[in-house]
Amino acid sequence: MTDFLSNFEKLSLKDISSIDESKFTPLNDEQKALSSQFQTLSSRFDESESLVSLNENLKSKTFITGTSPSKVDFLVFEKAFPLSFKWTSIEDLSKYRHIIRWIDLIQNKYVDIPEADKLKVDYEAQVAREIKE
């Protein structure tokens, strides 16, 4: 699990759709369900509730299916990444904070994106603390 975190070779953005699933830790049933759920949702990111639901999932999970990356992280990243550049208001920075955190991890650690094309993340953005409901 951790070896995977440290030894992952960065992917190029254009290769994302053809990543070999066998490179990842196998998913259990619950993770498979999450994976297909978010892959489906990612085709509907024009509806804000889809993004809200992704954000909610990434609140307690480092990656979409848990503590390891899986193929769905890359497929969803491809769709969410271009949208994230629009999130500049403090309201959006707060609303999508967990997606931004996850995008920042993927763009720096797993996908090869030139510095200039990365999402600029303001780590000190003054967003209110979230309290579990």
Next chain:
Amino acid sequence: MSFSLSIAAKATFVAYPVLIAVNVINDVVDEVSIPIEFVDEKSVDSSDADSSAKLVTPEGKTYSNQLDILNYLAGKFPTVLANAESSQELAKFALEHLYIKNFKVLAVDLEKLDSVLNYRTFVNGYTYSLADYATWGALRANALMGSIIKNEVYINISRWYNLLASDKRFDSAVDFMIKSVNDLRKSAKTANNGGKKETHKA
């Protein structure tokens, strides 16, 4: 000279940051195996009541402050303890503020840590940094934290804490200490009985 690490098992705040870092080093770095000795006392040094850990290095130096030990280890093993330089402030913050058991005081600092983790997966950078060890170890040693993490009182802290906890080498370092100390206590008991009592071995 070779390495030796001593950990005081009865310290008010057990030196988990150092213990875990050494456990990961022993796992990752093939040519190094740092022996870990546990002392069933509050301190590893009879002349200093607050000394929770002591590292003797192959160069013959002795470090007894956790941050000094972590910094030495980061210098030797930068792939295990990353981003040492930019970790200093956060590591100091963790070692000085997160071991505290007064919840009213601790709550203010946990809120700060939670905001550090708003847009960060790790405390500092994109992998285990020196600050991640300092912070995780301090929270693991803090008896107040178990239920706080479990109940997701600080959402970002729980997510980050559970990520590192999913790395078996973090908690196995703690389990190893508990087991070693139990063994120590058993053999101390046997010694007190003049060695007559057989220890039960499964």
